[in-house]
Amino acid sequence: xxxxxxxxxxxxxxxxxxxxxxxxxxxxxxxxxxxxxxxxxxxxxxxxxxxxxxxxxxxxxxxxxxxxxxxxxxxxxxxxxxxxxxxxxxxxxxxxxxxxxxxxxxxxxxxxxxxxxxxxxxxxxxxxxxxxxxxxxxxxxxxxxxxxxxxxxxxxxxxxx
Amino acid sequence: xxxxxxxxxxxxxxxxxxxxxxxxxxxxxxxxxxxxxxxxxxxxxxxxxxxxxxxxxxxxxxxxxxxxxxxxxxxxxxxxxxxxxxxxxxxxxxxxxxxxxxxxxxxxxxxxxxxxxxxxxxxxxxxxxxxxxxxxxxxxxxxxxxxxxxxxxxxxxxxxxxxxxxxxxxxxxxxxxxxxxxxxxxxxxxxxxxxxxxxxxxxxxxxxxxxxxxxxxxxxxxxxxxxxxxxxxxxxxxxxxxxxxxxxxxxxxxxxxxxxxxxxxxxxxxxxxxxxxxxxxxxxxxxxxxxxxxxxxxxxxxxxxxxxxxxxxxxxxxxxxxxxxxxxxxxxxxxxxxxxxxxxxxxxxxxxxxxxxxxxxxxxxxxxxxxxxxxxxxxxxxxxxxxxxxxxxxxxxxxxxxxxxxxxxxxxxxxxxxxxxxxxxxxxxxxxxxxxxxxxxxxxxxxxxxxxxxxxxxxxxxxxxxxxxxxxxxxxxxxxxxxxxxxxxxxxxxxxxxxxxxxxxxxxxxxxxxxxxxxxxxxxxxxxxxxxxxxxxxxxxxxxxxxxxxxxxxxxxxxxxxxxxxxxxxxxxxxxxxxxxxxxxxxxxxxxxxxxxxxxxxxxxxxxxxxxxxxxxxxxxxxxxxxxxxxxxxxxxxxxxxxxxxxxxxxxxxxxxx
Numbered sequence: 001x002x003x004x005x006x007x008x009x010x011x012x013x014x015x016x017x018x019x020x021x022x023x024x025x026x027x028x029x030x031x032x033x034x035x036x037x038x039x040x041x042x043x044x045x046x047x048x049x050x051x052x053x054x055x056x057x058x059x060x061x062x063x064x065x066x067x068x069x070x071x072x073x074x075x076x077x078x079x080x081x082x083x084x085x086x087x088x089x090x091x092x093x094x095x096x097x098x099x100x101x102x103x104x105x106x107x108x109x110x111x112x113x114x115x116x117x118x119x120x121x122x123x124x125x126x127x128x129x130x131x132x133x134x135x136x137x138x139x140x141x142x143x144x145x146x147x148x149x150x151x152x153x154x155x156x157x158x159x160x161x
Numbered sequence: 162x163x164x165x166x167x168x169x170x171x172x173x174x175x176x177x178x179x180x181x182x183x184x185x186x187x188x189x190x191x192x193x194x195x196x197x198x199x200x201x202x203x204x205x206x207x208x209x210x211x212x213x214x215x216x217x218x219x220x221x222x223x224x225x226x227x228x229x230x231x232x233x234x235x236x237x238x239x240x241x242x243x244x245x246x247x248x249x250x251x252x253x254x255x256x257x258x259x260x261x262x263x264x265x266x267x268x269x270x271x272x273x274x275x276x277x278x279x280x281x282x283x284x285x286x287x288x289x290x291x292x293x294x295x296x297x298x299x300x301x302x303x304x305x306x307x308x309x310x311x312x313x314x315x316x317x318x319x320x321x322x323x324x325x326x327x328x329x330x331x332x333x334x335x336x337x338x339x340x341x342x343x344x345x346x347x348x349x350x351x352x353x354x355x356x357x358x359x360x361x362x363x364x365x366x367x368x369x370x371x372x373x374x375x376x377x378x379x380x381x382x383x384x385x386x387x388x389x390x391x392x393x394x395x396x397x398x399x400x401x402x403x404x405x406x407x408x409x410x411x412x413x414x415x416x417x418x419x420x421x422x423x424x425x426x427x428x429x430x431x432x433x434x435x436x437x438x439x440x441x442x443x444x445x446x447x448x449x450x451x452x453x454x455x456x457x458x459x460x461x462x463x464x465x466x467x468x469x470x471x472x473x474x475x476x477x478x479x480x481x482x483x484x485x486x487x488x489x490x491x492x493x494x495x496x497x498x499x500x501x502x503x504x505x506x507x508x509x510x511x512x513x514x515x516x517x518x519x520x521x522x523x524x525x526x527x528x529x530x531x532x533x534x535x536x537x538x539x540x541x542x543x544x545x546x547x548x549x550x551x552x553x554x555x556x557x558x559x560x561x562x563x564x565x566x567x568x569x570x571x572x573x574x575x576x577x578x579x580x581x582x583x584x585x586x587x588x589x590x591x592x593x594x595x596x597x598x599x600x601x602x603x604x605x606x607x608x609x610x611x612x613x614x615x616x617x618x619x620x621x622x623x624x625x626x627x628x629x630x631x632x633x634x635x636x637x638x639x640x641x642x643x644x645x646x647x648x649x650x651x652x653x654x655x656x657x658x659x660x661x662x663x664x665x666x667x668x669x670x671x672x673x674x675x676x677x678x679x680x681x682x683x684x685x686x687x688x689x690x691x692x693x694x695x696x697x698x699x700x701x702x703x704x705x706x707x708x709x710x711x712x713x714x715x716x717x718x719x720x721x722x723x724x725x726x727x728x729x730x731x732x733x734x735x736x737x738x739x740x741x742x743x744x745x746x747x748x749x750x751x752x753x754x755x756x757x758x759x760x761x762x763x764x765x766x767x768x769x770x771x772x773x774x775x776x777x778x779x780x781x782x783x784x785x786x787x788x789x790x791x792x793x794x795x796x797x798x799x800x801x802x803x804x805x806x807x808x809x810x811x812x813x814x815x816x817x818x819x
Contacts, residue, residue, distance in 0.1 A: 012633075013636055020629075026596065027596075030591070
């Protein structure tokens, strides 16, 4: 079982930039990209079929024909993605959209474009760790991409792991 | 009161006959009727015959049986039946409808006369039994009065009525008799009476402009005006008001004197006047000595009062009319103010737009150089890298990878994922497959070779990274270049109309600038072949912006999906181009549709909010100024704006007002 990370972004250059900034995770985490919602749903089905877990979704706000917020709201009620951490990566979400994302999609983080690569990686690491903790997974196989101190703390506290 | 029968030819032989027999009708039960008839007959023997009917039905039958008779007068006694009802029955006969009605009653009160009074059908109420002779006198007077009104040309009327038109039967009372005289005559009679007591009074000759009484000063004398005209003025906050103009015959000062008050007016001679001055004491003495002067005094006063009262009534009517005029003007002013306010708002909006335009032009200008430098620098990086790699031991491979990644055509994420899956399947190591795939390696054989050579793999990853970075830089800086160009076109300063403008390019510029709002909307272009047109390009960009903003607003919450804007262009004829913008939004309420082009029309609370404010008003103004037309049709799910613009551009003599 691998942890998976989904980048939902319709602009190729932004996808590539995100992918490159997150390349350090690539060896341990399954990084998937989708340019629209239908593709994203295919990816989720694939991840699920492979027995992997979607740990983190990073969605753009502006997407063709829909908004990233609506997609995240749908995920919040999808059994396969209940624990999935949700991050909005956007340059122009207005206040009402953001409020909706927080209230209805239980948004975990909001990343403004342009982002700082180091901060982005820290955020991803935190969220992956949070996912592992909340989902009750054994952190040890994923330690390379987690906040090691916190992950080991969890291992220590939980005798069953 | 004339009924339709009066206008028919049937009646004419009767009433038209000047010598038709006059007949006074008594409606009363016997024997009362005979007694009344006998008494009435004494008064009118020389004028009319008297006939009796027991009740109104009989009276009608009698009249119907003798269509040649003319009935000037009906005397009816009160009966238990309602008098109004009985008069209504009589009035069914055209002949009786014109007759005067005298009601003889012994009752103390009547509550059955409201219609008769209201319709002016009751000419006298006479108490019975009354003094002997009253009835005869009354009947005669009424008949004579009736004749003089209804049959002035009848020889009998002429015999009864004096040449001056007044009935022969003069009023018996001094007052009523004097009231029938004209004002001057009454004044002369009054003066004659006064002179009988006081002796001859001197006539005073006064020139025009002389003030006869003074406003605010106690009046202690009257002036009998024998010749000339007098005006009554009153000083008010609004200046001197001419309230009244009296002519010969008035007694100036009488009303103030009567009330023992200060004069309300200044009376001023407007022509040369001839007056007689009578002090309060002189007047008092004359009236005390000759009591009959009282009636003349009263008649003069009543005449003066009546005249002023008529004038006051007339002023009241004039005042009401003036108020109507004022109210109308006030409404017009209010409307004008409203329109001015709209115009001001539109100007403010225009100014705001102009400011934004200047700002946009400034930004475009400032961005232009950096963006151009960036675009060039991107190319240089690529060229220089190729030169660097030429001297590298593995330069050929690296150069190939770099160029491939730089020039890679976009694929969908779905296709990329599929390609990566193939590589993963071939290599069996997903982590490695992802690295190689990200470096642009998809061929499994090549992938295996590189996987076995870590240093080459590092190099390949690096140049692939540079390749995609250069590509992304180039795409990004090109896009910025286009935006800057659009912005400059958009913010083009207004001047003379420019020929050779491509309408599609303008639409595309606007779409590009609004891309951030159009993201979730499907934009369908159905562009026809359009000739270049002459126009104010900046104004047209503003036009497209307003219309697209409206369409987007109409789509509103529909933006979640399915929102569509169609742009359709064609040429209805050789001299015009047509642009249609259709959205599949909620549509405009039919009630407000007729008002959408009015300035400041907006439905903030309703369905369509933002752009219909000044947007369409400005759009219309721009189209008008270009000599074009704009039309808007809307139903739920489809709003279509159609613009037709002349290829030759705005009429030369008409500049656009901004």
